[in-house]
Amino acid sequence: MTMKWIQNISLSLFLIGALLVSTSSFGSALQVDSTDTASGNSVTVISVEGAIGPTTTNYIRRGLETSIERNAEALIIEMDTPGGLLTSTQDIVQLMLASEMPIAVYVTPSGGNAGSAGTFITLAGHIAAMAPTTTIGAASPVSMGGGQQDTVMQKKIFNYSESFIENIAKERDRNAEWARSAVRDGEAITETEALELNVIDFISRDLDELLVQMDGMEVEGEPLQTAQASIERLEESFAEKFFSFIMRPEIMLILTMVAIYGIVGEVTNPGAIVPGVAGVIALILLLYGSASMPINVAGFVLIGLAIVLFVIEAFTPTFGILITGGAVSFFLGALMLFQEFPAEMQLSWYWLVPATILTVIFFGWIATSGIKIQFTEHRTGLESLIGKKAKVVDTIDQNGGRIMISGEYWNAVTESDEKIKSNQWCEIVRFEGLTVTVKPHKPNKEIDHGVN
Template identity: 25%
Template sequence: MLSVRWERFNVQGGRVWLILPLLLMLWTLLGPVGGNAAATASSPPMAAPVVVIPVQQTIESGLERFLQRSFQQAYDLGAMHIILEINTLGGSLESAEHIGQLVKESQIPTIAYVRGKAISAGTYIALNAERIAMEPGSSMGAAAVVDAEGHEVEQGKVISYWAGHMKAAAELRGRDPLIAQAMVDKRQGISLPQISREIAAGDILTLTAGEAVKVGYAETLAADRQAVYAFIGGEGHPLVELKPSLAEQVSRWVTQPWVSVVLLLIGIAGVAIELFVPGFGIAGIIGVLGFGLYFFGHYLAGFAGVEEIALFIAGILLLVIEMFVTSFGILGVLGALCLFGGVVLSAHNMKLGMANLGIAFVLAIIVVAIFVRIFKRRGVWNKFILRESLSADKGYVSTVTRFELVGQTGLAITPLRPSGTASFGEERLDVVTDGEFVAAGTEVVIHSVEGSRIVVKPRKDPLV
């Protein structure tokens, strides 16, 4: 639902009448945010709608946020029933728990319509619905717990925890809890005489649509959505399908753990490379975009607020200041802590945020090291380093050395103590002795020339 909050318009005179029609036109064109495909109408429906909510692809925090919004929208519409169209291979255990709780506590009757697969966490969500309908050829079960790499978890404590949740969801809706346990714990065999199947210990149970109906895990087979609509008695009620908005689709994609790691890697590596490889350019822009997309997605998902984003920006500023201000590392440490806090606090949970940041940081070090090695002569810091030696053999001289003066005789114009002025013909030069005092009017001879330093000695033989 799109709620409009009127702010004070600083307009003058009749200008407001130009703005209001534009706002009304925009409202008419855009309609409600959230992707209502079939509900928008110029007048409210005469009967409570049946709301269809898709539960598809991977179960993660972005989907959880979408379902929270969709259930609230169904309440606002006064829906008479909610159809959850499920087609998923599972996903996050934590998100599945939250979604299952949302379905279980729904004040509107719910039916899960399995279209394709309700595997693992998808089965748990379906079991929390009041009724289940399945499309012919669909399946449910195989709810074993796996780790991030897809390997089955063997820890008894974890298996028992998840099996308990599955059994509780089954018991809540009057279904056999042992079947739910057999979908999770392969250590428990089970006999299913209704479908003439024996599940031996070591196997995980998966039910086809027909088998699910026979064992009481689904109430009906439904070839399409209209069949489910008729099964729940939805005739005469408008059918409303809620779809993720574009922002929610972006949020779902960005908040996936592997995507978050990639975005953080791009952000860290991009900014770091920009510091060591030529001035502000492509690397810096890509790095900023990586961080921006990370926070944008988590902000849309409701995980990151203004505070986390401000904390992250403060960290960037402190690190930049540390480069130009001597703070004995204090600003650098504070900046790093702010960056770390901003990323971790904006994640779905702190443990996941720390893991994502740690992986991205290690990978970024490797990427930056490779770039610095390849482009080490082109870095911005090289502008502050004089790498060439300014030697005389390369033609660099700071002053003209007048070796032709050696041996010339002149007259000390001023006392030399040991420096002073002497004339040589028509030229007056600043000269210096080896340390001895030479009175004014004494004849001197240029003994050596060292750069701009002209060394003289008193003449031993008087001039003729």
């Protein structure tokens, strides 16, 4: 029963993750662009939503490459983001500044936001536009770096971010002073203010209006012809959606738990297969995500310490002290694991507390039972009789004799030259075929358990 619990928990968590991926990605992954041939009077449109991360960089890079292959007039990035990773933002900005393909960043839909990292990306576009009732700004490095920084390090990050965004604004002939204030003071403005301050070029109600507004603008020495351009959307690929999904902090926490539960479940129940396979797959995905995201190594160390404490508790009667210590270590490790993420990507307590409770239950009940089973004596079969005492029927020596075990007569031999007379008690040493090797029984003060 215990092992079935392990299998069900591991399999259920893994299948839930797979189901969420498939339901969120399958529909868009099967969409195929209506035109595969190059068209000189078309624009490629990609949509960036949510936090900026490594998969966003890959998506924008693929959008640029596809636009070049299609000989498109421009690449339009529809964007609505609260921010994201500074390293990914740097990579995206470098791509955009080095691109000869005209890039327009369009903050949409109404109510959308180009916050933090989104501010850098918007300013880096050849053309910047915003839909009505959208905002831009709040590009403070505190919200981009995550975690607590000492005064010197924080000052360095501020200085770098101010210089970085100022250079972007100057490169695109935008308001560099406001760009610095967005970092220094965390200032955010509406689309109307952004247009007045020369932060953006247009306020566009929809994509069609933006195409008309862009028409005739000279970018990279060539005038754009977008008024009658066809729109070719480039959706995120299945791989991009999948890896973006697993890089979310809550999913990485689930993968951590599945890896722990699955591997421990397989170790405590060799041959179960399902927990082991689920655990290894989750571990590989977790390692991939850890290599791409700013994971705090100290968090993994604390989670590892928690597992050690949970396992020791299975063999040491500490009355829950080690379980409590392991729970605290796991909670702090999971909390520390994602502290380098931006504020909008950090893990909430609504995930941390249930994950800690579930892990304590797993190790305190299910895993502990499985671990103990691996190190306890056999309870069934002939092996369970080893060490028990039995009644001698016929005198036993190295040549032979008989004993009675559970109402059956067995041939027996002694392991030494000492004889054991009939009606005496002997102790079972081992079974070899139909012959039992025994030794004289030496009573002690504890209650003896015999086999008659």
